[in-house]
Amino acid sequence: MNGRKKAVILLSGGLDSSTALAVARSEDYGIYAMSFRYGQRHSVEIESARRIATAMAVEKHLFVDFDLRTIGGSALTSELEVPKQRTVDEIDGGVPVTYVPARNTIFLSFALAWAEVLGAQDIFLGVNALDYSGYPDCRPEYIEAFERMANLATRAGVEGYMRLKIHTPLIAMTKCEIIKTGLQLGVDYSLTHSCYDPGADGLACGLCDSCLLRLKGFAEAGAPDPLSYATR
């Protein structure tokens, strides 16, 4: 690790963040993975993040705990029903109820703190502006604005000895391209998890936006999805 560049990676254990981690690793960064227990409905996500971090041999994996349920406003942190469809074409263009208010901003803020303490100039984030389910905080203009703010926020930025860069290697990729990239880089997608509403048995529902986009991606990539689904 001596002298090697460090990168902080936001790792949910999903398909996108796991692929972003593999991209950072392929660019020879030492990987500092950060995951969040924020009151999300299912803990499958946490377990996936742990498995991926171990499989990818990260330098350190830090969990940060807080409870967004006290703030509310999302199907992912409440008993609101997660919408189900039969095909990707039924996903409408609006911001869905699975949107968690300011989630990426909160996550990136913690990543910024850790990056400053580590002396890391690079944060990787697996957001994706194409097959992205309509979240405002996954768009390039948002990421650019966060990066600009971040460089005014820190001691490192003010004293000018560090310039923080937020990398979004997947932002312009389709889900199919993301999967092909990950397979090339050796990502074991059987360790990842994408479903917004898994069953008590941990099985992906196969019907939420996130499952549908994942299934479509694997189909287009001509690769089998190693996950089992409750409804397929």
Next chain:
Amino acid sequence: MNGRKKAVILLSGGLDSSTALAVARSEDYGIYAMSFRYGQRHSVEIESARRIATAMAVEKHLFVDFDLRTIGGSALTSELEVPKQRTVDEIDGGVPVTYVPARNTIFLSFALAWAEVLGAQDIFLGVNALDYSGYPDCRPEYIEAFERMANLATRAGVEGYMRLKIHTPLIAMTKCEIIKTGLQLGVDYSLTHSCYDPGADGLACGLCDSCLLRLKGFAEAGAPDPLSYATR
């Protein structure tokens, strides 16, 4: 409260945030105060926030818990020694060890989430660019960059039905002006707390940057500081 505008206020229980709260209240906002237990060394701050919120009759006071000690990098969340001086002139211009990496960015991110859920367009923050102890995330250019980012981050911003504004009513005031403003608005400064390093008895040290700036402010305002100090 029906129809009244709502404001989210970051409340540390210190002199500045308590005064910012009083300013928001004087502008007839319904007040939603947000405080953080982030692993700070002393709990005096939490008690002050609670007392001020009660005295000022806020609509709601929300505590958010997380632990910045796992991230580190600050005297306020570690055993690093807090610097002590005899006079304000000895405070040097650099970023001090009491700086907590990305703290205001983390706090404002949670405030952004709560504002969106409440339908509040206004966040108040008691930062101050004059007598401010050298923190990068208290400067006007930082606040402007955060506001710009925030309006790209949320459903409210993207769908265009809400424009978030971050109010920093104290940003261009001296500590003396802040105190005069607060006294006019009826702030009970005996309930507030400023010290970075209080004793086990809860008494302010009177020697850290924050105590020195407060004492100078009261002296210049020609008002007695109602707090007791260990060393004065």
